[in-house]
Amino acid sequence: MTTLQPRSPYSDAELAALYPPTLELQRVQILLRHGERTPVNARFKNTGLPVHWPYCEAARNFRYVILSADRSWDTLHWKRRLETFGPNDAPALAAGPNGEVDSVCQPGELTDRGRETTLALGQRTRNLYVDQLGFLPASLDAASSHTIYLRSTPIQRALESTQQAFTGLYPPASRAPDLQPPSIVTRSFQDETLYPNEGACKRFAQLSAAFAERTAELWNDSPELAYVNKKIGKWMPKESPIVKVDSHPRLSGIMDTINATLAHGPATKLPSEFYNKQVVANIDRICTEEWFVGYQESNEYRKLGIGGAVGDITQRMVEHVSGKAGSGSDAGGDFKLSLSGCHDTTLAATLTALGAFNALSDKWPNYTSSIAFELFRRKDRPATPVTSSTGAIWPSKEQTWWSSLFSSSSSPPTTSPSARTPIHDMSTSERGRLDDYFVRLRYNDRPLTLPFCQQAGRHLEGDEGLCTLAAFKEAADSFTPKNWKAECSMNLGEPGLRPVVERPPGL
Template sequence: MIQMAASNQDLSQWKGFEWRKKTEAFGDRDEAVVAVGATGDIEGICQHGELTDRGRETTFALGQRLRHLYVDQLGFMPKIKSDTEDMYLRATPIPRALESLQQAFWGMYPASARTQDFPPPVIVARSVSEETLFPNEGNCRRFRQLARLFADRAALRWNETEQMNYINSILSKWMPEKSPKVAVDSHPRLSGINDTINATDAHGPATRLPSEFYDKKLRQYMEQIAVDEWFAGYNESTEYRKLGIGALLGDVVDRMVSTAVDGGWRSEASASGSSTDNGKAIKFAMSGCHDTTLAAILGSLGASPGRWPPFTSSIAVELFSKADRKSSGEDAGVMLEEFSNPAIAQKKSGGLFSFMKGSSNSNTSTPPPPSETARAPLASFPDPARQSLQKHYVRIRYNDVPVRIPGCAAKPQNHLAGDDTFCTLDAFKEIVDKFTPKNWREECTENIGAGLYGKDDKEKAVSGF
């Protein structure tokens, strides 16, 4: 393994520190012994939260698919990169999220596709207390309360059912003596058992459990119940969507709006940028996140497939604009192009978006001001801006398959004629604005004890509209 370490006392120089990892464990007599992996390995054994070798293979392959689509087929991203100034890379604090991002990036831009002077890419991170790249139960009190309420509802709904009886007919003999029955709220919980089964199945014979754990009907029932426990809230509650994933989708919408109406989302106005003078238009963002992130996004947009996201699942949020060419009519044959943020010849000091001015030294520059369009309600936009939003289109692809958002498909003016998976940015923002928090940290402390749907059920609303 290689990590960065200071190579002198005053921390003025940093170098890669290469090392080997072994793991220790308790032996049969409580003595310290060298831990051995499933295949007899004694080095590089994964700790909790780390990405397995199989995970590294599949995330690298994801990066290769991204390269094939966006570089080779569409020519949207360059074949060779000299820096990542036109990219936004971000990961959660969980090790496997960062490792997944690194593997996917290397799959998309291997060493042969990077110049010799390619600098270390910037990867954006957040404090755990402000992390929005996954539903943050640990740091959002009201969301934690809602998650428990939906889990309790799932326990009442499923614990005494034919499905749970079938699950117990197979698995109860494997449960601990103090908790002999599988249930939504058992110890271990049904969702945890489901995770274990999925993980062992994904890694082949060396980690497989007895064959009855992989019974088809068993797994179908367990997935159905776990999905209801964890993700039903996104389909039913505006507050659940707002506190669970609204801040993240609000950021995504803000950046697309900046691209459409304000000259672009640029690296010098982003944490991903390395220079305030040599910034570039950001064309591609990639985040290392979690299954709960993906399910929250799909559920909040009314596009949940009702399945638990498989390992190495991905969501692509793509922004298109109509190609600048004459056309005979508004139909699905009209060419769309993935929008490349234009270069800014002269930085503006005002208007909808004010670019940062100041020193080119990234270590001493002041933080850039936020876009004036950030979190701005749709009704506040002038007509020219709304018209621009209506000429840009958002498409969601889940595991490479386009997703249909009900609110976009419901009205002809909300989507591209002939293909309702292309949602106008105007309609997409209108949907997301309904569950974008104005102040996530404050709203996490509100409505405590207000029940599943808030006072008078005012938070009860179907997602996707």
């Protein structure tokens, strides 16, 4: 529910079972939740919880790109201080509980603790894929720069977590001195599908509201919330004195503050009743249902909430297998490992849509949780020739970012015709290219088994956790939208809840 306690590295026996000699690891795509952060809103000030948290040392060390008078690029080293209202509305510097003014965090900002844990995630990733498996090179230079692909949502804490994880994976000493700066791919908010995007998808917002309303009807008068009220209700505001799913603050907002305080120091703690084990368990249970049960019951919810992100992951696997990696507009070249900074809602939505997470019993994802999508090939299958490395995270030494603006390329590349095509619409030869490829998911280093892949013929014989690529694509196809933006504008005003429950593939 809060800080992740990672497991120890895999033993030799575990490595031999997870990465058998008959299979060759081809590509890894990692979705990582950002690290620990401050609450997105200041709540429960009446308990003595400080509004301003002094856990952002990065605020002392910002470096931004600036244009100098001679038209060259330089960096400005500066530190941030926040201003707020003082007595009689006079301006005053925001300060932490002990008077700190130079390390004060913004709401929802990645904290020093969050930087530490995402750095550690990158270090664990290096230990597995570099030190134990030898899958990635120990260092990066111009020749190997295409190895890593970086992606993030446009939310700052996700971007900074991606940077921290990459630094753990390839610390400065492991990068060649003349290596160009890495590219991190982002999208504008209205185009982002790496998290369930209610702000840009009107129909998904309606669906979310419908399931949230149903959760409130089911739980507001329950014994579980009555117990929560008994313990913490006295700190609720007068205008909303009872803890409810849809109170102010909402139950999910209360959980946000509990989680953030649990992850940080003693100067920013709530009263002990907020950490009562049953209070925490009840809140987690109800909020997880509110936010994620829609993925268990509605295919439209799956499509609009997370189908675009799962479709992207699947597309990159198919493009790699077909030898057309890098041909799409967002492919990133034929990378070996990608890191995508995202959110708790991304991870739980992805797992629930694939049937690997139960919104009625599983726990909310911890800070710095991750899902690794691993693509394998039978070793007796000839290697697929790779025809392009367009879009690697580093530009070549011969081409700077400035010169790339004036590239003489005649036209942008087009997407592989089979990359997004549903498997049932692919030709026999296209489907044949997927043979002998397998997909495995690891959630916080725990291998998962997808329900859709348990049937005979849909997994590697003897290991249900290794789904055939064809079966994985079939499952993903079932909730990958054909045109996300267009479908976000469909069915507006229609009921969000339908009488027939549409289970995830395989359930």
